[in-house]
Amino acid sequence: MINLAGRDIRHHGSRYIFTGMGLGLLIALTLSMAGIYRGLVDDGKAIIDNSGADIWVVQQGTLGPYAEPSALHDDIYRSLRALPGVADTGNVTYQTMQVRSAGKDVRVMVTGIEPNAPGTPLYLVSGRPIIRGHYEAVADVKTGFKTGDRIRLRHNEYTVVGTTRRMVSSGGDPMLFIPLRDSQEEQFVRDADAVVTDRLRLAQNPRLNPPGSPGILGAVEENQVSSHSVNAVLLRVAKGADPNAVAETVKRWKRLGAYTKEEMTDILVVKMIAVSARQIFMFLVILTLVSTAIIAFIIYTLTIGKIREIAVLKLVGASSRTIASMILQEALGLGLIGFMFGKVVATVWAPYFPKYVLLLPQDSLRGIVITMIVSALASLLGIRAALQVDPSEAIGG
Amino acid sequence: MSRLAGLKRKAWMAAPAALISAFVWAAATSGPLAPVKVVVARAESGPLEQRVFGIGTVEARYVYTIGPTQPGRIARLLADQGDAVKAGQLLGEMDPVDLDERIAAAEAAREKSGGARAVAKAQVEQAKNRYDLAAANAERYARLRDSATISAELAEAKVADADLAKAVLTGAEAALRIAGQEIEKAAADLQSLRVQKNYLRLVSRYDGVVVSRDAEPGSTVVAGQSVLKVVDPKTLWIRARVDQADAGAIAPGQEVLITLRSLGQHALKGKVSRIEMLGDSVTVERVVDIDFTGDAPLRLGELAEVTINTAPAKNALHVPAAAVKKADGKTGIWKIEGGKTVFCAVQTGITTLDGKTEITGGLRPDESFIVYSPVELRGGMSVKQVKTL
Numbered sequence: 001m002i003n004l005a006g007r008d009i010r011h012h013g014s015r016y017i018f019t020g021m022g023l024g025l026l027i028a029l030t031l032s033m034a035g036i037y038r039g040l041v042d043d044g045k046a047i048i049d050n051s052g053a054d055i056w057v058v059q060q061g062t063l064g065p066y067a068e069p070s071a072l073h074d075d076i077y078r079s080l081r082a083l084p085g086v087a088d089t090g091n092v093t094y095q096t097m098q099v100r101s102a103g104k105d106v107r108v109m110v111t112g113i114e115p116n117a118p119g120t121p122l123y124l125v126s127g128r129p130i131i132r133g134h135y136e137a138v139a140d141v142k143t144g145f146k147t148g149d150r151i152r153l154r155h156n157e158y159t160v161v162g163t164t165r166r167m168v169s170s171g172g173d174p175m176l177f178i179p180l181r182d183s184q185e186e187q188f189v190r191d192a193d194a195v196v197t198d199r200l201r202l203a204q205n206p207r208l209n210p211p212g213s214p215g216i217l218g219a220v221e222e223n224q225v226s227s228h229s230v231n232a233v234l235l236r237v238a239k240g241a242d243p244n245a246v247a248e249t250v251k252r253w254k255r256l257g258a259y260t261k262e263e264m265t266d267i268l269v270v271k272m273i274a275v276s277a278r279q280i281f282m283f284l285v286i287l288t289l290v291s292t293a294i295i296a297f298i299i300y301t302l303t304i305g306k307i308r309e310i311a312v313l314k315l316v317g318a319s320s321r322t323i324a325s326m327i328l329q330e331a332l333g334l335g336l337i338g339f340m341f342g343k344v345v346a347t348v349w350a351p352y353f354p355k356y357v358l359l360l361p362q363d364s365l366r367g368i369v370i371t372m373i374v375s376a377l378a379s380l381l382g383i384r385a386a387l388q389v390d391p392s393e394a395i396g397g
Numbered sequence: 398m399s400r401l402a403g404l405k406r407k408a409w410m411a412a413p414a415a416l417i418s419a420f421v422w423a424a425a426t427s428g429p430l431a432p433v434k435v436v437v438a439r440a441e442s443g444p445l446e447q448r449v450f451g452i453g454t455v456e457a458r459y460v461y462t463i464g465p466t467q468p469g470r471i472a473r474l475l476a477d478q479g480d481a482v483k484a485g486q487l488l489g490e491m492d493p494v495d496l497d498e499r500i501a502a503a504e505a506a507r508e509k510s511g512g513a514r515a516v517a518k519a520q521v522e523q524a525k526n527r528y529d530l531a532a533a534n535a536e537r538y539a540r541l542r543d544s545a546t547i548s549a550e551l552a553e554a555k556v557a558d559a560d561l562a563k564a565v566l567t568g569a570e571a572a573l574r575i576a577g578q579e580i581e582k583a584a585a586d587l588q589s590l591r592v593q594k595n596y597l598r599l600v601s602r603y604d605g606v607v608v609s610r611d612a613e614p615g616s617t618v619v620a621g622q623s624v625l626k627v628v629d630p631k632t633l634w635i636r637a638r639v640d641q642a643d644a645g646a647i648a649p650g651q652e653v654l655i656t657l658r659s660l661g662q663h664a665l666k667g668k669v670s671r672i673e674m675l676g677d678s679v680t681v682e683r684v685v686d687i688d689f690t691g692d693a694p695l696r697l698g699e700l701a702e703v704t705i706n707t708a709p710a711k712n713a714l715h716v717p718a719a720a721v722k723k724a725d726g727k728t729g730i731w732k733i734e735g736g737k738t739v740f741c742a743v744q745t746g747i748t749t750l751d752g753k754t755e756i757t758g759g760l761r762p763d764e765s766f767i768v769y770s771p772v773e774l775r776g777g778m779s780v781k782q783v784k785t786l
Contacts, residue, residue, distance in 0.1 A: 049773075050773070087726060122722070124719045124768075125786040127719065127752070128718045131718065132750060133451075133643075134452050165786075181680065214623075228679060239725065239726060340417065344423045347423035348423075
């Protein structure tokens, strides 16, 4: 028996493949939207996975440091380090700011870290980690900074000594790691103009600059520009210790907020990005429905376009079964070409999105199953139309 | 014609093949099926510079604060910042208020006490004369009584006169002594006021340069408040803060490269002068004082980066610092065995400022390992070596 579908496709080759590619672009769009949704959720989790911490210790009663502001004294880590079950501690500060370098403005999350403590980037893609305690930086590649670049944050110039990947804030801003002591300074020291204006204001305040006690003004000024605060202390628990138990001890006895990895993921994914993620998910559902409808229409129109040929087939005695299988095969082929083309296109354009697009194999698998089912269902409409064709139409009736 | 048709057919046969291979590529490069791309390197032996980095500010070892010893108003200032001054040079004066008048009064009091002394002296002379006369009379009358020329009563009266004159003389002599002491007191009072006036002079006690003028003529300052600050430019140094973790190898005399913020990449030379006894327990830093070996630029308060050479370079096996990772609380590096990642614990020594970590055990020379990876490495990951990421 001859393969009618194969013959038909070969006959109308270009039309068939172009239709498939058109479908493919639609499928690529849907896959990318799924990737954007997954990327959004993954951005939320990236900061948790990449900080290398098991417990986040934050200001009591806050959801910090990502969801709410949190401030702790930077010597709290000493008492935390002494708790049973704590293997390592790391002070961290987070601050989102615009960084200007070589004429371009990049929005980054400046993260203050202690070398080798939790919070430091776990892997690099070039350069070296921060070694000097001051004025060195490790940047995420999305910032566009290269190893050796010199960048300016507020008053000081930093040298980018290494780059890393996928170190982003929950909002998707790339991170820039700098030594903790520098970041504490950057957080609280304002630009030179503001400092000068502040000094003048202080000097005019007779309570802070009382006549006869010239020393007070200097002390107040010094107090205003020095900072011994951090946003969170990251804890790594010892092998075999239960993070929940350690977090409970911190909460109960140290009177601080403490979140385990699961709780932090919950805060970020469920509380922080939930609405925007649901928004995109809703759009993804609609896009899937629209794509389904369009695939169905295309296959139906394709079948209707061949109605004369089908009538001829009927006239020469082809069975309904043969005709139905021909239409089904063509529909599935179209779906397959569309999916494959779509997957390729989505993979190719994914890196050019400004924010992270995560194409999961599970999503592709779901995509191919949905595409095949939709193609099969759509072909049913075409099959129904084909089987109702009067053979006399073949001879112009 | 038929050749053209054949070509066309071949093209249409190639299209699905191209699509399928593109799809396979897309499926293989994204997702968990794709091997992780890594950059590998080999352990090398070579010189490792042993240096410690710190930042500090240019300060003067001694800052001489010049100000009044008692509250008052500044009358005039003769020096401004940048002026070189010598020891003993007058730099300004405080307003004496009524001190000059008090000195004039004290001078007058001294004159007066001198006069009083002359008066007392004259009185002593007078009393002495009187006494001499009375004593002579008493003696004469005593002889006359003995010769019974006069009554005993009259002679006794003359003795009483002589005693009285003696008492008057003693009193006059005492008054003369007191007048002498009054003169001393008046002179001391005058001297005290003159010393006080001298203290209103703001004088530098050392050779140096005025670096700040903190108050202006006409303003009132309290005792001990700074009016001018003088430093000796020869005693400029850098107070640098160095992390306690790195400070162990620092010792006085070690060479230092100094980069001032204003001088950019132009490095100055210095050497460690001392390590301060008290460390900072809050910032976990030690303070290291560094002398300039050449001429020190007078840029007080300026930020300086210091690199201290703690020891000569040593030859050692080393790896890039980026390769050293922590896993299960152990320090080590990731190796590739049969295309899969394997963690291998190593013992590390020093890490140089340019990112080389010394390996003291656990790795053979020329062994290769992973330096860069785009994800966190775990055991058993399949990897693919690339040149750069």
